[in-house]
Amino acid sequence: MNRNPHVAIVGATGAVGIEMIKTLEKRNFPVGKLTLLASARSVGKKLKLKEQEITVQELTKDSFKGIDIALFSAGGSISKEFAPAAVKAGCVVVDNSSYFRMDDTVPLVVPEINGADVKKHKGIIANPNCTTAITLMALYPLHQAFNVKRIFASSYQAVSGTGAKAIEELERQVGQIVAGKTVTKEVYPHQIAFNVLPHVDSFLPTGYTKEEMKMENEGRKIMHHASFRASVTCVRVPVYRAHSIAVSAEFEKPVSVESARLVLSKAPGLDLVDAPEKAEYPLPLYVAEKYNCQVGRLRMDCALDNGLCFWVAGDQLLKGAALNAVQIAEELIK
């Protein structure tokens, strides 16, 4: 792999795409050249990498000649249609959509957990679901120390997870409510401002949503832990860009708050924020725009044997999407 790769971002004008450009810049990723791709609607739009203005081009199957790494973030149907063309052109795809995640030939990677899996790629590497990635940043180090059996969790997911239109919807609805106007809805089935929706992604026949099952399915693949079980309720909250997850985890080995605290204080990409007596715990407002996730509210679970409760939060657009994708690209050029 070229050490100064020609990078393309597919979906460059979206909430995640914009964050990918910023993350390449902030982490001083050695970009040889950057190509920005989106739909025909965005052709001619100009975005900046450092001081350099780059014009957005329309995504086509011929967009990938000469490109070394393509970061895809334009939805599953775009990945399905265009990622094979990118691979055929000799490019390595880091795909942020859910489309390839459970494909046995595609590594699914959180670099702090299974970065070595990047090397097994056959052209495509998948970026995990945001809620799963953020939860595993705390759960995996605990698993290494105490062997996790299963978790029960509820998520509190920011509107950024639904994309740029949902961020605008929350802003617009708050403005409408403050101005005493009628609330209009375009993205969610219900008002999101001053509300919480126990509904993220589509419902399955079991009653769980697809989003809820990603924790178990993707968690097993990332942690290399085939018997891991997760019962999750995913909830959309009127928060702009950080997800929080309340977790009760049951372990094989004896766990204590002190031993868990020690493990979590040394975990990469994670800050322990746990002084409840001073009202200090991870807050989505303050974890927003930070690279590290945060964990706190550690306590023994009173309803499980060998159980520990914790609260983990992370920026959905960063560790949940753009940062993780750029970290995978960093592994590729190592």
Ligand SMILES: NC(=O)C1=CN([C@@H]2O[C@H](COP(=O)(O)OP(=O)(O)OC[C@H]3O[C@@H](n4cnc5c(N)ncnc54)[C@H](OP(=O)(O)O)[C@@H]3O)[C@@H](O)[C@H]2O)C=CC1
């Ligand atoms: N890992 C994870 O958990 C996450 C994954 N994602 C994935 O990333 C995708 C994008 O998310 P997000 O940035 O929030 O969404 P946005 O809606 O904000 O942006 C969508 C992007 O895709 C582009 N796009 C849409 N249709 C086409 C098309 N036909 N051809 C080319 N480009 C197209 C848009 O271009 P234009 O502006 O021209 O319309 C835009 O750049 C999601 O659909 C999801 O698959 C997102 C968040 C987290």
Ligand SMILES: N[C@@H](CC(=O)OP(=O)(O)O)C(=O)O
């Ligand atoms: N579903 C996530 C964002 C996302 O796009 O996830 P996925 O890539 O797993 O569909 C959320 O809404 O917060």
